Amino acid sequence: MKRDKRKKGKKSNYKNKLSLFQKPDIKFSRNCPLSIKNAPIIDYKNIKLLKKYISDTGKILPSRITSVSQNKQRKLSLEIKKAKILGLV
Numbered sequence: 907m908k909r910d911k912r913k914k915g916k917k918s919n920y921k922n923k924l925s926l927f928q929k930p931d932i933k934f935s936r937n938c939p940l941s942i943k944n945a946p947i948i949d950y951k952n953i954k955l956l957k958k959y960i961s962d963t964g965k966i967l968p969s970r971i972t973s974v975s976q977n978k979q980r981k982l983s984l985e986i987k988k989a990k991i992l993g994l995v
Contacts, residue, residue: 936973937973938973938974938975938978939972939973939974940974940975940978940982941975941978948978948981948982948985949985950985950986950988950989950992950994951989951994952985953989953994953995956982956985956986956989956995957995958972959972959974959982959986960986960995964990964995966982966983966986
């Protein structure tokens with residue numbers, strides 16, 4: 907006779923527990939604030955907009971913090987660099 911190795915009485919909740927290697931079912935996504943209707947134009951002369959995406963130390967904030975899309979983040983970083991060279995920021 908073989909003995910059943912599973913413990914009786916306790917049921918495992920593998921589906922309810924979230925392990926380190928599983929992706930969560932709920933994804934928190936925010937829309938890009940520069941891709942909506944009537945969004946401000948990204949330009950090196952628009953200093954008020956550029957200052958929102960620059961930290962106190964003068965570094966460009968990453969898109970995971972600002973929730974800006976990848977394409978707009980590239981444009982934004984180029985315009986911030988232009989403004990820095992011209993001394994506007």
